[in-house]
Amino acid sequence: MAVPEKDRQPGSEVADPESEVGELVGRLTAPGELEPAERRRLLGRLARALSTGAKKARETGAGRGRWLADVFLNIAPRIPIRDLHTLAEHHHGLTGEELADDLVRTAQKATMTVGAIGGALAAAEFAAPPLLLSAPAQLVAETIVVAAIEVKLLAELHEVYGVHVQGTGTQRAVAFTAAWAKQRGIDPLAPASVSLALGAATKTALRNRLMRTLGRHLTTFGPFLTGAVAGGALNRMATKKLGEAIRADLRVKLPSGDAPGAVGSATPQDQLEA
Structure with missing residues (x-):
């Protein structure tokens, strides 16, 4: 029987890999600052959930890259994307290039913070050999959260520049994820950008991008504070x-001569639906 939320001890939560990973990533990428202790706690829960999912994937013979891609595609619709009006409200009325500058700075700060926490956790595990096997799950959690922050940045930059992606929330989420995998913007004049986003080539690109990101985080696996800094x-x-x-x-x-969108000049885009 599940333990009621009110009866759980702090830090004892175990996220269900099928139902809570998306919720945790959504909380870790939501607008606003998280207290360091809360961010660390949520990353720990996410690591445990992903560890459980990885174990199931190994039992079914799925490779890590394919499993990571499947996990990310499942959580992508839960990434909270803001429309242009909301972005301006959250960034003190900024518009155009100034708003884009601020979005990039905010995303950099967020991924830097996640990287520092993940690197510090990995360094702690490096110094404690009996717990060494749990470190990869922490780095996978870091990889997923950093990817989600960057997909959110990419999607919101599309809002700022007035490049609108049609489709349902889930279709847009997949399209933005595909664009992140290829590190490029979406062409609004190419309908296939959304309709073919789940093709084999896109899944391969996503798998490769996630594995490169994970590989980058593996370089933080060192002693003392080197992991956090790196x-x-x-x-x-x-x-x-x-x-x-x-x-x-x-x-x-x-379009030729157009400037990045100002508040009121673009159709608001709803948050990506769950």
Whole structure:
């Protein structure tokens, strides 16, 4: 029998891999600052959930890359994407390029924080050999959260630049995930961008991108504070590079002479549906 939420001890939660991973990622990527202790607690819950899911995947013979891609596609619709009006409200009325600048800075700070926490956890496990086997789950959790933050950034930059993606919330989520895997913006004049987003080539690109991100986080697996410093710095640089690439791509996709969207000039986009 499940233990009621009110009777659980702090830190004892175990997320169900089928129902809570998306919720945890959504909380970790929601607008606003999380207290470091709360962020660490949520990352710990996510790591435990992913560890359980990985065990099931191994039992079915699924490779880590394929399993990671499947997990991310399942949680993508839970990533909270804001429309242009909400973005301006949350960023002190900024619009256009200034709003895009602030979005990238905020995403860099978020991925840097996750990387520092994940790197510190990995460093702690490095110093405690009996617990060493749990570290990969923590790094997988970091990989999933960083990817979600960057997909959120990519989607919200589309809002800022007025590049609208049609379809249901789930279809848009998959399209933004596919764009993140390829590190480029979505072409609004190419309907196939959404309809073919779940094709074999896209799944392969997503798997490869997630595994490269995981590989980057594995470099933080070191003693003392080296993991925390490396994790934060590597994530910050990667997010900055993504933001620059997507913004350059979206500027090209704007109709000639148009500037990035100002509040009131674009149709609001609903948050991606669960």
